[in-house]
Amino acid sequence: xxFHIVLERNMQLHPRHFGRNLxxxxxxxxxxxxxxxxxxxxxxxxxxxxxxNIGKGLIRDGTGFVTFPVKYQCVVFRPFKGEILEAVVSMVxxxxxxxxxxxxxxxxxxxxxxxxxxxxxxxxxxxxTSDGSVKIQKDSEVRLKIIGTRVDATEIDKNxxxxxxxxxxxxxxxxxxxCIGTIKDDFLGVINDPTTI
Amino acid sequence: xxxxTDSPVNSSSSDDLAAFLDAELDSNSLxxxxxxxxxxxxxxxxxxxxxxxxxxxxxxxxxxxxxxRKTQIVETIQERPGPTSLGNLEEKTVSLGTDNCxxxxxxxxxxxxxxxxLEEESGVTFSYICKGLRLGNDEIDRLRNTDMKHLLRHxxxxxILDLDHTLLNSTLLLHLTPEEDYLKSQxxxxxxxxxxxxxxxxxxxxxTKLRPFVHTFLKEASEMFxxxxxxxxxxxxxxxxxxxxxxxxxxxxxxxxxxxxxxQRHQKGLDVVLGQESAVLILDDTENAWTKHRDNLILxxxxxxxxxxxxQFGYHCQSLSQxxxxxxxxxxxxxxxxxxxxxxxxxxFDELANDLAGRDVRxxxxxxxxxxxxxxxxxxxxxxxTKFPADTHYLWKMxxxxxxxxxxxLDPSVTHVxxxxxxxxxxxxxxxxxxxLVDPRWIETANFLWQRQPEENFPVQQTKPEENFHAKQxxxx
Numbered sequence: 216x217x218f219h220i221v222l223e224r225n226m227q228l229h230p231r232h233f234g235r236n237l238x239x240x241x242x243x244x245x246x247x248x249x250x251x252x253x254x255x256x257x258x259x260x261x262x263x264x265x266x267x268n269i270g271k272g273l274i275r276d277g278t279g280f281v282t283f284p285v286k287y288q289c290v291v292f293r294p295f296k297g298e299i300l301e302a303v304v305s306m307v308x309x310x311x312x313x314x315x316x317x318x319x320x321x322x323x324x325x326x327x328x329x330x331x332x333x334x335x336x337x338x339x340x341x342x343x344t345s346d347g348s349v350k351i352q353k354d355s356e357v358r359l360k361i362i363g364t365r366v367d368a369t370e371i372d373k374n375x376x377x378x379x380x381x382x383x384x385x386x387x388x389x390x391x392x393x394c395i396g397t398i399k400d401d402f403l404g405v406i407n408d409p410t411t412i
Numbered sequence: 413x414x415x416x417t418d419s420p421v422n423s424s425s426s427d428d429l430a431a432f433l434d435a436e437l438d439s440n441s442l443x444x445x446x447x448x449x450x451x452x453x454x455x456x457x458x459x460x461x462x463x464x465x466x467x468x469x470x471x472x473x474x475x476x477x478x479x480x481r482k483t484q485i486v487e488t489i490q491e492r493p494g495p496t497s498l499g500n501l502e503e504k505t506v507s508l509g510t511d512n513c514x515x516x517x518x519x520x521x522x523x524x525x526x527x528x529x530l531e532e533e534s535g536v537t538f539s540y541i542c543k544g545l546r547l548g549n550d551e552i553d554r555l556r557n558t559d560m561k562h563l564l565r566h567x568x569x570x571x572i573l574d575l576d577h578t579l580l581n582s583t584l585l586l587h588l589t590p591e592e593d594y595l596k597s598q599x600x601x602x603x604x605x606x607x608x609x610x611x612x613x614x615x616x617x618x619x620t621k622l623r624p625f626v627h628t629f630l631k632e633a634s635e636m637f638x639x640x641x642x643x644x645x646x647x648x649x650x651x652x653x654x655x656x657x658x659x660x661x662x663x664x665x666x667x668x669x670x671x672x673x674x675x676q677r678h679q680k681g682l683d684v685v686l687g688q689e690s691a692v693l694i695l696d697d698t699e700n701a702w703t704k705h706r707d708n709l710i711l712x713x714x715x716x717x718x719x720x721x722x723x724q725f726g727y728h729c730q731s732l733s734q735x736x737x738x739x740x741x742x743x744x745x746x747x748x749x750x751x752x753x754x755x756x757x758x759x760x761f762d763e764l765a766n767d768l769a770g771r772d773v774r775x776x777x778x779x780x781x782x783x784x785x786x787x788x789x790x791x792x793x794x795x796x797x798t799k800f801p802a803d804t805h806y807l808w809k810m811x812x813x814x815x816x817x818x819x820x821x822l823d824p825s826v827t828h829v830x831x832x833x834x835x836x837x838x839x840x841x842x843x844x845x846x847x848x849l850v851d852p853r854w855i856e857t858a859n860f861l862w863q864r865q866p867e868e869n870f871p872v873q874q875t876k877p878e879e880n881f882h883a884k885q886x887x888x889x
Contacts, residue, residue, distance in 0.1 A: 295428065295429035297430055308542075309555070309559065310555075311524070324517070336562070363526075363527025363529070393519075395522050395524050
């Protein structure tokens with residue numbers, strides 16, 4: 216779920232930036248440091264919308280660096296247990312499938328896939344109903360419910376997402392969200408069939 | 413739904429959406445409605461024909477704006493056949509209870525059935541399927557059964573392939589001898605690996621040579637078997653080799669098991685394979701790695717291409733690379749093993765009389781093996797040390813597995829005398845009675861090539877022969 220919240224951060228600035236463009240430097244450094252990162256409490260910072268306040272700078276003893284407390288408004292994204300999300304299927308195997316909703320990765324095991332859907336292996340593995348009317352395969356869009364979340368302080372598993380996603384130009388993250396989901400409840404499941412596009 | 417059970421306590425650090433929303437939103441105006449809606453839903457769950465009523469009840473609740481927007485999609489989902497929707501409702505009550513969940517397995521520390529965080533982790537790790545996956549024993553059995561039915565319907569069994577010395581031979585670049593330097597210029601391109609066999613992997617400081625016939629072998633075996641790679645190398649090595657053997661990921665996909673995925677050091681096991689033991693065949697050059705599953709194992713002759721590989725096993729002869737030659741493509745080990753695999757597959761699916769679930773590929777393997785030297789009666793001479801219990805010797809046991817009968821005494825029904833010295837009494841008896849006199853390597857070759865070899869190719873030397881195992885490979889070309 217997306218939220219628009221106020222966060223605070225202490226920005227350290229090198230003396231070479233002191234001058235006319237001090238405020239711009241602080242803001243651009245803030246954007247570079249914070250946008251695209253993820254914290255366990257707030258989730259992923261998607262974008263900074265505005266800077267509310269930049270406090271008085273404090274000179275650090277011993278070095279010439281100055282610390283500015285910056286209050287800023289930003290859009291964050293965080294998955295919650297019980298939340299219903301739309302996600303894109305990235306990998307299907309006999310244990311279930313992996314789906315991605317932006318930076319969040321969700322695993323739906325075959326226990327939580329409706330019983331009438333069976334796994335079909337092949338070069339495009341998928342889950343299909345017995346009459347073939349509903350099919351879940353790579354790039355299908357599904358609506359799922361999150362039943363468990365976890366903040367993972369490890370690296371992205373390269374087997375799952377082959378290419379670096381667009382929201383993460385910086386690269387590695389200190390933490391990631393990983394969720395378990397279900398499509399066994401009412402109104403959950405495939406919402407868009409990629410083969411009919 | 414869980415809305416009714418959660419108290420609106422200020423717990424913004426919890427990951428429960430409902431509690432968080434209650435805390436953040438103004439509880440006055442909206443606090444009463446979620447509870448009312450929850451009560452309605454609970455009542456609906458208990459009644460029997462609730463489908464239509466549920467629909468109406470939910471449509472009345474304007475709190476969820478989403479439902480109004482998506483009524484079209486809701487209707488199409490409702491058109492699914494009846495049993496599904498009823499089944500859904502029953503399952504809903506089951507999936508809610510995290511306490512009666514048997515926790516079949518976990519991903520990243522969370523049970524993937526109920527989402528609960530699991531404190532102690534039990535079961536077997538299957539990190540080659542996806543990172544952080546652990547499965548409990550019941551779940552493994554259930555998966556094995558469903559997978560078995562699925563594969564048998566497609567007429568496939570499981571085949572586990574070793575990498576080193578079975579399908580390929582690798583060497584570190586610094587172990588290359590000067591005579592092998594010519595290989596560096598002959599390496600095939602890494603862009604299109606489907607045609608090549610010699611690859612230079614500079615980023616891993618090694619060079620790999622694929623065994624002749626391997627591409628055809630994999631293609632034909634994949635039609636009869638679901639294949640796994642199981643190697644004692646580490647994970648990055650295993651994945652690189654899988655990329656060379658299977659660039660389009662059609663043969664192995666994620667089924668690459670390395671020593672990091674095994675449960676025991678220095679031992680390979682079928683516990684990390686999601687397949688029934690009665691349908692698994694293993695192709696490996698090392699018998700000691702599979703002590704618990706000897707009955708499933710087809711022993712392969714080792715492929716020594718590089719000089720370092722020969723030296724590693726104590727052979728002091730020239731390697732194939734130094735001799736600038738290679739194993740025969742059409743008559744080498746992989747080609748013979750492929751014929752055996754086809755035979756076993758045929759017998760399993762076409763000739764066995766009992767029903768599919770009761771068949772055991774190990775029995776078929778034993779039967780096929782027992783046909784190689786059928787009808788031969790062997791006596792050994794100058795092979796075992798004196799006073800050695802002959803029937804515990806590996807050659808004796810190998811010959812018996814191949815279907816021959818072995819005996820200590822000479823008699824008219826003996827067909828072969830296996831000897832290392834042509835001057836012993838038994839050897840001279842064989843020559844006199846026009847029986848076959850063969851070297852012990854005749855038995856070993858039959859074991860590797862799954863065929864009775866012409867006895868003339870294995871004469872007994874007058875003096876002790878030097879160990880030159882390449883001579884047989886060269887002869888087959």
